[in-house]
Amino acid sequence: MSSERFQKKSSDTDPSITTASLPDIIFMLLIFFMVTTVLRETDIQVRTRLPEAEALTKIDQKRLISYVYVGPLKTGENSGETAIQIDDALIENRAAIRTIMYSKLQEQPKLIVSLKVDRESPMRIVNEVQQELREAGTLRINYSSSREATS
Amino acid sequence: MAGLLDKKRERDEAEINTASLADIAFLLLIFFLVATTINVDTGIGMTLPPKLEDQDPPPVKERNMLTVNVNDQGDVLLEGEPSSVARIREEVKTHVLNYGQDASYSTGPDKAVISIKTGAETNYDTYIRVLDEVWMAYREIWDGIATSNQLPNGESAGLGQTYPSYNAYRASLGPEADNVIRDQIGAQISIAEPDLGQ
Numbered sequence: 001m002s003s004e005r006f007q008k009k010s011s012d013t014d015p016s017i018t019t020a021s022l023p024d025i026i027f028m029l030l031i032f033f034m035v036t037t038v039l040r041e042t043d044i045q046v047r048t049r050l051p052e053a054e055a056l057t058k059i060d061q062k063r064l065i066s067y068v069y070v071g072p073l074k075t076g077e078n079s080g081e082t083a084i085q086i087d088d089a090l091i092e093n094r095a096a097i098r099t100i101m102y103s104k105l106q107e108q109p110k111l112i113v114s115l116k117v118d119r120e121s122p123m124r125i126v127n128e129v130q131q132e133l134r135e136a137g138t139l140r141i142n143y144s145s146s147r148e149a150t151s
Numbered sequence: 152m153a154g155l156l157d158k159k160r161e162r163d164e165a166e167i168n169t170a171s172l173a174d175i176a177f178l179l180l181i182f183f184l185v186a187t188t189i190n191v192d193t194g195i196g197m198t199l200p201p202k203l204e205d206q207d208p209p210p211v212k213e214r215n216m217l218t219v220n221v222n223d224q225g226d227v228l229l230e231g232e233p234s235s236v237a238r239i240r241e242e243v244k245t246h247v248l249n250y251g252q253d254a255s256y257s258t259g260p261d262k263a264v265i266s267i268k269t270g271a272e273t274n275y276d277t278y279i280r281v282l283d284e285v286w287m288a289y290r291e292i293w294d295g296i297a298t299s300n301q302l303p304n305g306e307s308a309g310l311g312q313t314y315p316s317y318n319a320y321r322a323s324l325g326p327e328a329d330n331v332i333r334d335q336i337g338a339q340i341s342i343a344e345p346d347l348g349q
Binding site for chain 1: 180183186195199269271344
């Protein structure tokens with residue numbers, strides 16, 4: 001008698017779990033990653049192999065940062081020559097840095113300039129950039145560097 | 152013939168199979184998972200000196216200044232003595248924490264200035280390594296204060312409690328709160344313009 005009842009029960013129920021909500025869950029995850037993804041908007045034309053350092057600080061507020069890239073050109077006829085890039089454009093005239101940075105400072109008074117400088121660059125160029133930044137009044141800078149591989 | 156037509160009408164509620172929708176969504180999800188880079192910008196923070204209009208920088212007593220010179224080849228001169236990058240950290244610590252004892256070092260941590268001067272052709276990498284050592288010297292001093300709640304001269308730092316590290320102390324501070332440790336022993340690093348002549 002008991003075995004009969006058991007058999008009946010098992011034949012009644014549908015063993016498969018409904019997968020209808022699975023796409024919804026996946027879509028939710030998908031939308032999350034689509035929203036959080038930041039695609040690189042600038043095309044970096046100079047090589048920047050960052051130096052390594054130990055005494056690092058994190059910049060949490062990404063919107064305060066403006067990048068200055070310094071390093072040898074990747075392509076073109078002057079390939080290998082050290083150049084300065086801000087946003088999408090290469091800076092031909094060093095004095096242009098102060099006008100660009102000054103206008104950026106007007107938009108964001110708490111601007112932090114992150115210097116992404118290639119480790120082989122001579123200090124002469126870094127100093128020129130720093131003098132221009134002083135002229136512009138953007139005094140908060142950050143020597144972008146990665147964590148030391150050792151230790 | 153008529154029978155065939157009837158049969159067709161019967162199954163007009165046919166649906167598209169949605170089982171593959173999950174697969175498509177998964178594919179897109181994996182693409183964005185791979186393409187996403189959540190990278191936090193790290194680096195050595197500095198504040199440049201403001202532009203001076205026809206006025207000399209404030210005078211600093213010679214004994215309070217620890218000069219670090221780096222030439223184009225990357226050789227280090229510490230107070231005029233040939234040295235190495237590895238020795239900078241200890242030298243900076245003794246200089247800052249001298250409290251007027253040794254006449255060749257600083258009179259006090261609030262007066263001590265570290266001056267870094269590079270050559271025009273010095274590698275940026277070398278400069279960052281030197282700067283990193285100077286910052287690490289200060290970090291180690293600050294770590295010592297945070298873990299013991301005592302200034303290096305034995306006075307209480309007034310933190311109220313001890314912290315496992317300086318970073319932990321900083322993390323505990325609110326955005327507007329004063330950093331007591333840095334108020335008492337602040338890093339004063341001066342970056343001289345490289346020699347462009349010769």
